[in-house]
Amino acid sequence: DAVRTANEKGRLHQLRASWPPANEPFICVLGERGQSIPVVHILPDKSIVARIGAPYINGKVVQIQGDSVTDLEDVEFFGVSPNRRFFGFATPAGVRVTDGWGGRDVVTFAWPKGTENIPKGFTIKKWETQPTYSRIIPFPDANRVLLVSNGGVFVVSPEECTRLLPTEADMKEHFKWLQEEYPDDDLTINLSMEHGSVSKNGKLIAIGSQDSSHLVFDETLSLIGEIGNRSDYPHCAIFSAKDDVIAFNSCHFYNGATVGVSVNLLPDLKTKPYEDDDRVALLEDNARVYAGVGLGDEFIIGDAYGYVREFSTTGEPRWQLYVGSSIGDIDVSDDGT
Numbered sequence: 001d002a003v004r005t006a007n008e009k010g011r012l013h014q015l016r017a018s019w020p021p022a023n024e025p026f027i028c029v030l031g032e033r034g035q036s037i038p039v040v041h042i043l044p045d046k047s048i049v050a051r052i053g054a055p056y057i058n059g060k061v062v063q064i065q066g067d068s069v070t071d072l073e074d075v076e077f078f079g080v081s082p083n084r085r086f087f088g089f090a091t092p093a094g095v096r097v098t099d100g101w102g103g104r105d106v107v108t109f110a111w112p113k114g115t116e117n118i119p120k121g122f123t124i125k126k127w128e129t130q131p132t133y134s135r136i137i138p139f140p141d142a143n144r145v146l147l148v149s150n151g152g153v154f155v156v157s158p159e160e161c162t163r164l165l166p167t168e169a170d171m172k173e174h175f176k177w178l179q180e181e182y183p184d185d186d187l188t189i190n191l192s193m194e195h196g197s198v199s200k201n202g203k204l205i206a207i208g209s210q211d212s213s214h215l216v217f218d219e220t221l222s223l224i225g226e227i228g229n230r231s232d233y234p235h236c237a238i239f240s241a242k243d244d245v246i247a248f249n250s251c252h253f254y255n256g257a258t259v260g261v262s263v264n265l266l267p268d269l270k271t272k273p274y275e276d277d278d279r280v281a282l283l284e285d286n287a288r289v290y291a292g293v294g295l296g297d298e299f300i301i302g303d304a305y306g307y308v309r310e311f312s313t314t315g316e317p318r319w320q321l322y323v324g325s326s327i328g329d330i331d332v333s334d335d336g337t
Contacts, residue, residue: 302327
């Protein structure tokens with residue numbers, strides 16, 4: 001009754017001060033109308049652009065300004081550089097990078113072919129169609145782009161395309177197993193829980209998947225860090241606002257653990273899975289993290305249970321808010337408000 005009265009009389013500010021938004025009243029319609037929002041970004045004018053629909057379906061991108069929602073018919077999927085300047089748009093020809101939202105075209109990167117960095121002695125067919133890309137991240141200088149997909153994690157430049165995941169060692173092991181178990185089938189790669197992030201200065205790349213460790217590469221694409229997962233499956237990687245700490249989440253069902261690694265320990269940092277290590281800080285031990293962002297000396301994460309949580313880069317809890325559903329993405333405006 002209070003909610004209905006507030007809506008009828010326009011007392012929404014008072015309503016929000018009394019009760020936070022809740023998803024529970026809408027559970028009965030979420031099964032029919034609920035949609036994933038895997039990418040969201042706040043533009044300088046405080047309007048919001050968001051991908052509606054999981055990456056693997058034919059979704060759309062909208063721009064939200066107040067109560068107005070506009071379908072952007074010429075945009076299907078997009079990503080943003082870590083310095084928030086460049087945007088990458090999925091097109092049939094590849095990733096079109098612009099300087100600003102609606103800005104000038106800078107470069108178009110060709111899509112991977114699927115045969116990149118395959119170990120010697122093995123043959124894999126070129127992709128007839130591109131895999132599902134869950135992240136498109138232009139580098140802060142727009143000279144390269146990180147592509148995260150179920151077919152692999154790649155760094156693409158105008159001159160070449162390099163596969164970072166699976167690693168060469170992982171591919172050899174996987175291909176040998178396929179040849180033994182399914183000798184008549186073509187060799188394939190199919191990642192799960194694949195994820196990736198680029199530092200704001202563009203010098204570090206943090207990636208992982210269900211079957212990997214937490215991996216860190218430098219700007220030459222050399223592996224410089226291999227951090228063991230605290231829970232079962234690596235699920236998310238987030239750089240702090242100052243690029244001085246990387247938060248790595250691993251999950252088990254809807255729960256998980258997030259650890260923090262100082263970049264000062266790189267290169268040549270290698271730790272074992274499931275084991276405590278003085279060089280790795282436990283930041284949070286409840287959440288399966290789907291999204292996160294660095295702000296000041298803190299991380300803000302969103303988890304599978306619908307909680308948004310903030311904690312410091314050293315693990316002190318600050319606050320949490322229950323939103324409901326699962327958090328698809330998080331963004332903070334340019335001015336931090």
